[in-house]
Amino acid sequence: MSAITSRLTAKNQKDLSEILGKVNLHLLYKASVHGFSAKAFHDKCDGQGPTLTVGYKDSQCIFGGYTSEDFGTDESKMDDKAFLFQLNDAGSVKKFDVEPRTVDHLSLLQHGPSFGSRVFLPYGKKKISNLGQSSWSKKNLPFEDNVDLVECEVYRVEELKAPWRKINLNAGSLISRHDEYHLHPFRRRLKLIQSIQSYKLYRNTVPKARVLLIGPIGGGKSSFINSVNSIFRGVVTNRALAGGITGTEMYSTYSFRQKDKTSPPLILSDTMGLAEGTESGIHVDDIINIVEGHVPKKYQFNEASPIQADTKGYIKSPAIAERIHCVVYVIDANKPTILSPAMEKKMCAIQSQIAELEIPQVVLLTKVDEACPLIGKDLENIYWNEHIEQKVLEVQRKLRMPVSCIFPVTNYWLDINLVFTMDILILSALLQILRFVDDYFENLDD
Template sequence: MGAALPKPVQPAAPTYNPEFDKPWRDFKWDQKSELKKHLEEFSLSNPDVKHIRILVAGPIGAGKSSFINSVNNVFQGLITSEAPANSSSSHGESFTTTAIPQVIVMTKVDEACPLVNKDLKKIYYSKKIKEKMQICHDKLGVLMCNIFPVKNYHEEIDTNDKVDVLILKALDQIVRLADDRLFNSSGTLLN
C-alpha cells in the first residue's frame, strides 16, 4: 500500500465585510446645534406663504408617527408621543409625476443593519443601508441625495445627539426643498 494522499486545501471562504472603508456620504455629527437653530429661525422665502405642508406617507408600521414624534423629541429635548400611531387612512395618491419635491425618510435603520444598531455613527459606512437606499431610489425614482436614513425614537427614555442630528438633517433638507419649491425655474416666486 502506498502513502495516503494529502487532502486538498480548501480556500477560506471570503468573509463579508458589512462596512465600507470610508463613509459613502459626508456627514457632520457635530452639527446638531447649528441645524436646530437654523430650523427654529427658519422663515419661508415667500412672505405670502405662512406655512408649508409636509405629507408623510408610507405603509402602516413604517415609522411615520415615530418620525413625527422623534422630530418633536429633538425640539423638546425629551421623549414625547404626540402623533398617534396607526392612525393612517387608506387614501393614497402618487406624486411621482407632479412637481412636488419628494424625499424618503428611511426609518428603522437600526433594525435593518446590525452594524448600525451597534453604532449609529456607522450609518454612512454601512453597505446594507446604502443598498436599501439604492432600492428606494430604483423603485421610487427619488434621488439618492433626497433619501435620509434615520433612527426614530421608539424604545429610548432619553434623547441622544446621534439620533437627533440625523433627524434634524432630514427635516432641514425637507424644509429647504419645500422652500425651494416656492420658486420656479426662472427664479420667480410661485403663487
Template sequence: MSAVRSNLTSAQERQLCSLFGHVKLSLLFKGSVHGFNAGAFHAKCDIQGPTVVVAYNKTGFIFGGYVSKDYNQANQHIADDRAFLYSFKSDDSKQTPHRFTPRNTAQAFTNGTVGPNFGGLVFLHGNSTAVASSPGNFYNFEVNEMHGGDLVTTECEVYRVEDLGGLLEKPCRSIMWESEKRKELMDFVKSYKPIMNQVRQARVLLIGPIGAGKSSFFNSINSVFRGHVTSQAISGSAGTSLTTQFRTYQVKACRDGKLLPIVMCDTMGLEETSGAGLDLEDITTILRGHMMDRYQFNPTVPLQPDSPGYRKNPTLGDMIHCVVYVLDTCKVKLMSPKLLEKLAAIRRKVNLIGVPQLVLMTKVDEACQLVQQDLKEVYRSQYIERKLEEVALHLGIPRSCIVPIKNYCQELELDPNTDILLLSAVQQMLRFADNYFDDICLGEDHEEK
C-alpha cells in the same frame, strides 16, 4: 391582522446566523399563518434570493436547510455550492449547530412544485406539517443529530438571508457628528422662514405603509426640540393603520417656546388592498389644501367637496409644500407589487402638482447590526448603501432625495447622533419646500412678463 412574528429567540437567531456570518434574516413564510402547503410556500418564497428553512419539532430540534439560489418551481435539480442542511437543539444556546453539505453540489436541492426539497429532507411533505427524511439522498446525516426521528413539525418558517456586508472604506455621505452640528441644525430649523410672505410655515405631508414610522417621526422631532422623549402622535405596531384622522402637527422650540416654521401632516398608512388604508383621491385633496385637520378618513369613500372637513378656498399656506415617503429599511425588499404600484401612482399625482418629494428610510439600526452598534456608521454600512440603491430603484427617486434616520421608539433619553440624523432630515424638507416656493415665484414672474 397582527404582524407575523418569528419563533426564533434572540439566542437561537444568533446560533443560526453563526452559520453565515454578518447577515440579516427577514421572515417570508410561516406555516401556522400562511398554511402548511407548497402553494403558500412558493407564493411567499419564490424569487426571493438566498433563503433558509427553519423547522421546529416537539423533541426540541431546530433544523432545516439553506440555499443561495431562487426557488422558481422549475422542476430541476439545482447546483449550489453554498447550500447546506443544519440542526441544533432549541434548549442549548451554547451549541454550535451541526452543518451538513451536499454529497454532490450539482444536486443541492430540487426546485419543484412541492415544499422545500433538499432530497434528504423535504419540508411540508404532502402539504402537511410532516417532513420526509432520507439520509444519504443528496446529504449524509445522522437522524439523531438532525431531528431525533421526530418528523412532525410544530412550525415551519422560511427566512430571506441578506448579507449585510461590512463597512465602506469611505462614507457615501459626509456628516459631522459633533454637538456643534446638532446646535447648527436646530438653529437652522428655528430661524427658517418661507420665502413667500403669505406663508408662515412649510407644510410637509408624511406618506408610507403601515408601521413604517410616520407618527414616530413627528414624535421624534418633537422630542428633539422638547429636550426629552415625547409621544403626542399615536404610534406603535398593528396590522392596520393607527392613524385614522388627517392630523397637522406643530412643533414648539421648547415647552413654552414659539412654534417652529414647519407643520407635519400625518395620514393613514398605505395598504396594498383596495378599500383599505389611505385613498389615492384623498392625496390630491390634501396636496391642494382642501382637507382640514382632524378629518376622519374613510378608506372606501374619498373626501367630497360638500362634506364636513373640506376647505373650499385653501390658501398657499394650506397646501403641501413637500411630500415625504416614510419607508421601513427592513422591509424595502418585502414591499408587494401592489404596494409599489400604489406608491408609483401617488408619485405621479405629486409630480403633476409639482411638489418636491423626499424619502425617509427608518429603522436603520434594526436593519444593520453595525449601525445598531454605532449610529455614526450609517453612511459607511454596505448594507444601508444597498438599501439606498433599492429605494431609488423601486420609487424612481434620486439617491440625493433619500435620507436614512432612526426614530425614538423605546428610548427614554435623547441621543445626540440620533438627533443629528433627524434634524438633517428636517433641514432637507425645508430646503425642498424652498424649491416649491421658488417654482411658484418663477411662475408668477413668467406671468407678469
C-alpha cells in the same frame, strides 16, 4: 443556531477605532464557543486577511494583537503593521509597535494566534505564553509572559470604504474646522436646531412649511412626528400615538415648540397609512385632496370613499398656506423587500400625480437600526454601512427617486433619553426638506 455574540462592547469597539481607524470587526472565532484549541482557531481564521485577536484575563483586562498578514500554514513573517494593544476601563488604548526587522507574525499549526514569541492558546491551553525571544520590547508590554485566559476572540478587520454621504456623526470627533460637518455632535445638533428654528422661507410666502407624511401602514410616520417633537422639546415624547393596531385614522397636523416656546417654521401632517389593496388604508384621492389643501384638520378618513366637495368641512378654496409644500414617503427599511410589487405600483402612481403638481418629494427610510444590527450598535457608522446603502439604492430604483432625496433615519421607540446621532440624522433631513420647500416657492414665482 443563534448568532455568536461579541464580548467587545460598543464602547470597546469605539475605543479601538483610535488605533484601527474606521473599520468593521467581523467575529470569526470565539474560544468559549468553538473551542480552546489550535485546530478550532485555524479552522475559523486561516486565510482571512487582517485580523484582530482579543484576549480577556477578566472583565477589567482586555488585550491582544493585530496583524495584516494571513494566518495559515507553519511559517514566520515580518509585518511592519503588526502591533499589540491594551484597553482599559477608562477607554484609553495603549498600542505597542513591533521591534524593527524582527519576526512579528507566526502561523504555527500547534498554537493559536501568535505575535512574535507571544502565543495565544499554546498547545490548546487557555493561556498566553512567551515561547522565545520577543519581537516587542518588554518595556510596558500589555501582558505578562504567562497569562490565564477566560476568553479569546479573533475578528476579521474589514476596512470601510469612504462614506456614501458626507455627514459627521462621530461622538469622538474634534472641532478642528468651522464648517458644520466637522462639529462635535452636541454642537452639530445645536447648530441644526438653530438653523431650522431661524429658517426664513422664500419671500415669507407662508409662515410655516406644511409637509405631508405618507407611506405603508406601520412605516413609522407617527413615530417620526414624535421624534421631531422630542428633539424640540428636549425630552422623549409620544404626542402622536404610535404603535397602535389600526394606526392613524384621521388627518392630524403637528406644529412644534421648544422650551422657550418658540416654534420652527414647520408643520408635519399625518395620514392613514397606505395598504396594498383598495379595501383598507387611505384612498389615493384623499392624498391628492390633502396635497391641494381641501381636507380639514381632524377629518376622519373613509377607506371606501374619499372626501367630496359637499363633505362637511371641505375647504373649497384653500390658501397657499393650507396646501402641502412637500410630500415625504416614510418607508420601513427593516424588510427583506422594501416595497412589494403592489405597494410599489401604488406609490409610483401617487408620485406621478404629485409630480404633476410640481410638489417636491422626499423619502425617509426608517428603522435602519432594526434593519442592520451593526447600525443598532453604533449609529455613527450609518453612512459607511453597505447594507443601508443598498437599501437606499433599492428605494431609488423602485421609486426612481434621486439618492439626494432619500434620508435614512431611526425614530425614538426604544430610547427614553435623547441620542445626539439620532437627532442629527432627523434634523439634517428636516433642514433639507425646508430647502426643497424653498425651491417649490421659488418655482411658483417663475
